[in-house]
Amino acid sequence: MLIGVDVLRTGELDRLLTRAWFRRYTYAAEELAVADRYGAGRAREFLAGRFAGKEAALKAIRSGVGAGVTPRQVAILREESGAPVVRLSGAAAHRAADLGIAAVQVSIAHKEDLVIAVAIAEQRHEKGDGNV
Template sequence: MRIGADLLYVGELDRLLARPWFRAYVYAESELATAAGFGPDRCREFLAGRFAAKEAVAKALGTGFADGVAPRQIAVERADSGAALVTLTDAAAARAAALGVVEVQVSITHKADLVLAVALVMITPVGTPTRS
C-alpha cells in the first residue's frame, strides 16, 4: 500500500481556474461538466477538492506530476454512493500498472477554506497471483 495527501486553501487556485488552458490541463471533461452544474462557490470548492485528490494520487504513485503524469490523467468522479471514484489514463495508468496497483481510493474533505485529500493505492504483493 502507498499513501499520498494534499492540503490547500480553496482560493489557492482562483487565478489559475480563470484560465481555460489550466482547466483543460488539469481536469477531465467529466469533472468540468459536473462542476458546471454548481453555483460559483460550490464549483470553486469542487475543483479545489479534485485538484487536491489528483495531487494525492500522483504522490501515492510516486511520480507527482512528472514522468509524463499529468493531472488530467487522474479523473476523480463520483460513485452512485457519493464516494470519490478514481480513473487513471495514459502515463498515470501505465505507472499504476508498473507498480501492480489493484485499487485506488481517495477521500476528500472540506472545512472552512481548506480542502484535504488522501489517497491510498493498493498494490498486489510480490508473489501474489493477480485476478484475470
C-alpha cells in the same frame, strides 16, 4: 499500500481556474461537466477538492506532474453513492501498473477554506505471499 496526502486553501487556485488551458490540463471532461452544473462558489470548492485529490493520488503512485503524467490523467469521479472513485489513464495508469497498483482510493474533506485529500494505492499481491 502506498499513501499520499495533499492540503490546500480553496482560494489558491482562483486565478488558475479562470484560465481555460489550466482547466483542460488539470481536469477530465467529466469533472468539468460536474463543476459546470454548480454555482460559482460550489464549483470552486469542488474543483479545489478534486485538485487536492489528484495531488494525493499522484503522490500515492509515486509520481508528480511531469514525465508525461498530467493531473487530468487522474480523474476523480463519483459512485452513485457520491463517494469519489479514481480513474487513472495514460502515463498515470502506466506508472501505477509499473508499481503493481490495482486501485487508488481517495477521500476528500473540506473545512472552511481548507481542503485535504488522502489517497491510498492498493498494490496487487502474488498468490500465496501471505498478504491480504
